[in-house]
Every structure is written in C-alpha cells, then in structure tokens.
Amino acid sequence: MMIPFKKGAALLAPMVGITNRAFRTLIDELGAPDWYWTEMASAEAFVAKARYEESYTDAGPCPQKTSIQLFARSSEAVAQACRLLAERTPNERPAGVDLNFGCSAPNIRRMGAGSALSSDPDKAAAFVEAARTTWPWTLSAKLRMGEMGDYSELLSFCMRLCNAGVDFLTIHPRLDSQKFRRKPHWDIIGALSRDLPVPVVGNGDITSPELFKSILDQEHPYALMIGREAVRRPWIFTLLPRRSEQSEQSEQSEQSELSEPSKVTGDVDIDLRAVGLRFIELASQCLPAAFQLESARRFFSYFCDNVSFAQYLKVKLSRTSTLTEMARDFRSYFDEVPTDLIVKPENRSDLDSLPS
Numbered sequence: 001m002m003i004p005f006k007k008g009a010a011l012l013a014p015m016v017g018i019t020n021r022a023f024r025t026l027i028d029e030l031g032a033p034d035w036y037w038t039e040m041a042s043a044e045a046f047v048a049k050a051r052y053e054e055s056y057t058d059a060g061p062c063p064q065k066t067s068i069q070l071f072a073r074s075s076e077a078v079a080q081a082c083r084l085l086a087e088r089t090p091n092e093r094p095a096g097v098d099l100n101f102g103c104s105a106p107n108i109r110r111m112g113a114g115s116a117l118s119s120d121p122d123k124a125a126a127f128v129e130a131a132r133t134t135w136p137w138t139l140s141a142k143l144r145m146g147e148m149g150d151y152s153e154l155l156s157f158c159m160r161l162c163n164a165g166v167d168f169l170t171i172h173p174r175l176d177s178q179k180f181r182r183k184p185h186w187d188i189i190g191a192l193s194r195d196l197p198v199p200v201v202g203n204g205d206i207t208s209p210e211l212f213k214s215i216l217d218q219e220h221p222y223a224l225m226i227g228r229e230a231v232r233r234p235w236i237f238t239l240l241p242r243r244s245e246q247s248e249q250s251e252q253s254e255q256s257e258l259s260e261p262s263k264v265t266g267d268v269d270i271d272l273r274a275v276g277l278r279f280i281e282l283a284s285q286c287l288p289a290a291f292q293l294e295s296a297r298r299f300f301s302y303f304c305d306n307v308s309f310a311q312y313l314k315v316k317l318s319r320t321s322t323l324t325e326m327a328r329d330f331r332s333y334f335d336e337v338p339t340d341l342i343v344k345p346e347n348r349s350d351l352d353s354l355p356s
C-alpha cells in the first residue's frame, strides 16, 4: 500500500471534542495539513448506529485525505465498523482508518480499549487483522510508548502490528501513564523509524516550524503530526517547510531536504477575532446542537493562548451558555484590548526549546 502523504508531511492529530468537521474545515480554510484525523469514535457504538456516531465518523470536508480513528473492545466490532465505512459512497468514505492503541483515559482503558491494548499485543494484532478483512485502503495505528517504556517490548509490539497489516504507525513517545508530563522521547521516534519496516509518524509537543524541521532532520521520521499547537494556531500548517519535489525524486536522499512552506502566509497578519468567530459559525453549521458549545469551549481553551489576558478570556467564554453569548464575549474582548486583535502568524512567545 502506498503511503498517502509525502515524506516530511505535516499531519493534524486526532483530538476528542476538537478535530470534528467544524475544526477541520477551519484548518482547511486557513492552510491545510497533508492529512487529517477525526476524533476517536467507538467502533461498537458506530456499529450499533448509536446517536451522533455519524457525526463522529463524518470524514468531511476532505474525506480523500482523512483517517477516521476507531477505538474498540472487540475485533468483531473493528471488522464491522470498517465494513460500514468501506460501504459508504466514495464522496463520504474516509481515505483511511486508524486504530487507537494510545488513549489512556480511565473510561477507555477500563473497557479494554485504547492504551489497555498496548500490553496485549495478541489482541491489538487481532484488531489490525480484523480491520484488514473489510478495509482495503490505508490502515494505521496510533500509540504511545507502552506502560514501562521498554524499547524491545515496544519494538516487538509495533512489529506485531506491522505483520498484521498496518501501512504506517504514529508514535507519541511518552509512557501510557504520562499524559503530557515530561518531554516526549523523540529519540524513540528515531529508533523506531530505523527499526520498523513501515513508515513512522512522530508526534508530541511540536510547537514551531523550527522544532518541526529539527525533529525531521535529527530523527528522520517519515512525517510529523501536530495536535494542540494546531488548535492554538490553526494556520500553523502554512508555516511548515515541506519536502521539495527535487528531494522527493532523489532515492538516495536520507535528509529530509525541506523546502520553504508551500503556501507562504508569513507576511499575512492574522485577525484573531475573525478566526474565532469563524470557528463559532462553523460549529453551528457542522456539528449537532448537543456538541456545539462544548466543542467551542475546547477550541477556545487553546486558541485564547494567543491573547494577552488568556486566562481571563477562557474563563469568560467558559461561562457562556450559548454560541451567541460566546461570540458576543469573544468579540467584545477585542474592544477591551484592541492591541491583541492582529498577530503575526509565526509569533509565539513561549515556544519550546529545540531537542538536545
């Protein structure tokens, strides 16, 4: 199976309550990544046609470069969910399915799904094999480093997934229990990229074009995935260097040889008020009413980091009870602090340091 994005690609991470159709549309409008993930959806609930599952598994606006992420308790549900996705019309069918072996939320682990599978390689491999029986297109899995961080165990787990049929793997190199504490172990991405027979996508704490390039150059993952920073700066994909066509053709090239960003917006100022209000509009258009407010709250809990009085604005927006009130309060913030209205897309005062 061909990997559907180029070496050095920049990908949007799956994030519950955030990477729904509304957010992916905003990202697409501001400067698209090379591939999208949906938020994770329960295979069992999707198969049972539970309420809202069509929304969780909506692959729009770019189904041809979107993977739907599934978490599951049983391989039967994985196979059935993949069959239902495969039977969709080409316009609605996602281009990929991704299996979640990394979520360590207690409710997901308790049901034996997400990162609970990282200590059960037989079951995880059975999920991949089950998906392969009904899903002929791109198939991937996303995981952390496991419970203990033992490299040979992690490698052997990943090898099982490769042998079972994944096309690529995404690694967020932290322990299952670590949440977002400590720095990610980027060297593990480098080691797995060397040792595995499939491409490895690296993920974790990428907050700037410099860091993006530095990890590609030092660890040589096939591609990198960005999560939270894409919510803070939904235009970030326009700032990232992409691999040049020339180095794409060079078989010998081990270096990523990145070109300048394909769509340069570095000189175009960002109107924060317009971006925030556009998200609210998209939430009201693209999401079921029950999700709109919560999704907007989650979005603004990151997006407000762009303004001087971030905490003040987050609290204010979290207290609103309709999208209309939220839009009103968000708009009025810029009347109070007009100097916050416009930002340079590349500006972030609190960028992480480069990996040593």
Ligand SMILES: Cc1cc2nc3c(=O)[nH]c(=O)nc-3n(C[C@H](O)[C@H](O)[C@H](O)COP(=O)(O)O)c2cc1C
Binding pocket: 013, 014, 015, 016, 017, 018, 038, 039, 040, 069, 100, 102, 103, 142, 172, 203, 204, 205, 206, 225, 226, 227, 228, 229
């Ligand atoms: C709010 C939130 C929701 C998340 N939901 C998912 C999910 O549904 N599936 C998944 O595999 N990872 C999920 N993650 C993890 C991200 O995909 C990513 O691995 C993690 O945030 C590290 O990347 P980052 O530092 O670029 O954000 C979530 C992370 C956050 C912050």
